[in-house]
Amino acid sequence: MDLSYTPEEEEFRARLREWLAKVLPGLPPKPDPEDWPGRRAYDLGWQRTLYDAGYADVHWGASPTTRLIFLEETEKAGAPYVGANFVGLLHAGPTIATEGTEEQRARWLAPILRGDEVWCQGFSEPDAGSDLAALRTRAWRDGDHYVVSGSKIWTSHAEVADWCELLVRTDPAAPRHRGITWLAMPMDAPGVTVRPLRTLAGSAEFAEVFLDEVRVPVANRVGAENDGWRVTMVTLSFERGTAFVGEVVACRRVLGDLARVAHRNGAWDDPELRRRLGRLNAEFRALWRLTQWNVSEAEGRGVPGVGGSVFKLRYSHARQELYDAAAAVLGPDALDLDRPWVLDRLSSLSYTIAAGTSQIQRNIVAERILGLPKGR
Amino acid sequence: MRFRLTGDQEALRAGMRELLGRRFDGAALRAAAGAPGRLDRGLWRELGAAGFFALRLPEADGGVGLGLPEAVLVFEEAGRALLPGPLAATHLAAADVPGAATGETVVARVDGGLVEWLAEADEVTGDASGAVPVRSVDPLTPLHRVPGPVPGPAPRPVPGPADPVAVLLTAAEQLGTATRACELAVQHARTRVQFGQPIGAFQAVKHLCAEMLVRAETARAAVYAAAVTSAPADIAAARLLADEAAVRGTRDCLQVHGGMGFTWESEVHLHLKRAWVRAQRAGSNAEGEEMLAAELLG
Structure with a gap:
């Protein structure tokens, strides 16, 4: 068991960090969330920037560990999210790459990587x-x-x-x-x-x-x-593994910010709340380790392991707990949509539903990992 | 990064599982539960010969020269097999107490207000004076209670924070219990038939089992990582998750077993009771949570 990175991986990280520090200050301002054409242009522009610097295919060509480093560092640096490029890079693209004909790969893959098409x-x-x-x-x-x-x-x-x-x-x-x-x-x-x-x-x-x-x-x-069902299953397996690297990094940052706000506004004096934040620290540390474990498994076996459903079940719940704790720290401000974390709390409600509800995930874990019989 | 077991680590784990399967199977477990307070000294010496206690001592001192990750793996196996005895106390004393490393000497350890296996121990770490026996909830762990700190001419020292290695090894045992509880529940759910089908076909049962696995696997990542880094915050996190996985996992295992789980004959209660005993050992959950809260402020 080894949690250290190889010299090549560390070099990749250092080069990426340096590049991010250089390129991020020059990005255009983030578009208004309601401005769809603006969001499209912004997200495609970021993909084009990655492409020009040689990072475009990190989701496809790179090893799982390299992908983990990429997602960790871009999140820490505050780089744009994958946004409108998500389906192309993580669903449709990998499917076409695996199942498409020569012609189809030539037609669709390059525009995804270059940030030309959504x-x-x-x-x-x-x-x-x-x-x-x-x-x-x-x-x-x-x-x-x-x-x-x-x-x-x-x-x-x-x-x-x-x-x-x-x-x-x-x-x-x-x-x-x-x-x-x-x-x-x-x-x-x-x-x-x-x-x-x-x-x-x-x-x-x-x-x-x-x-x-x-x-x-x-x-x-x-x-x-x-044969579309089988073709689709190839796509869905790409969603597991490194899918939540950036989010776990972000949650750990939010938790630190939350503790500092609690310390300032007096909520910290409540031992129950303090202990709740301490337990969330344990939770997100463990989720980071579980991510590293799953990535190492994917690296060793070549395919994302069954750990994806285990991770998603735990993470989606933990994320909701995090923003519920944020509401406890904020007090009455938790009802003010203009306060930080209030919208995030609302968004977190989708996590136990999207991409397979927790109930479906438990069926998957029980039937495919534990080998319990199918049936309702 | 290669956060997986190495070939040597897999072999070490398999070897320990084989030894315990051979020397401490289900029949031995039930026999031990029927004769409370007695330690199998022959098995203890065999563990010593297998390097269980001397695992982390340098080879120059007659040890195996391995580290915390390996210790965590063998303690996980001990937890999984529900092996009785002051395992962590003797392991921790291997460098200082003659005979502990080889399994000749059994060492108990004063921990908070309790001592496990005091009457059976040859040596004690800490001040056990005035200890009185307790009618232990766990038939496989005899307990003594030690009086708290008292003012006076020779005050008993107030215990400091728990030894991080003791905390981690306890977490590893809890991880083994969480894993075993999940296995037992799944075995039962596959074979117990009600309403004409295995109860594991019912979602209500399925979901209990799935949650047991999720808690155990999350705890596993935390425990193994803490063994690699030895960082205090990682160890505290591992402990919190492993306690939760063991205590809730054994409770759910009992629930899946239904009425059978409530009998003395079933082994499920032994796992639950041991999980409770370990949860009292080496510092409380509250201390771990406070430490991890303070760590957030940096």
């Missing part, structure tokens, strides 16, 4: 959330096109995306996992309607996407027809 995800539907295989958006063949009708939900960046990685049902008669196909749909195709979805935090972070006889070339299909 992707969004069309997986979930109003009646297919945790039970994704229940999706009903239909696609019929019409010559060299598919004609797609249905609706998708929880789609981030749909307003500004160029492409949508879309799951459609191509064979309603087949067993449900075997009638699904993966398509790359251009978002400017006729018949695509995007309606922003306001979350409980007040902002429109997601959208609903309505599809009315949208024509998608058959050439945009990745993998075989009706």
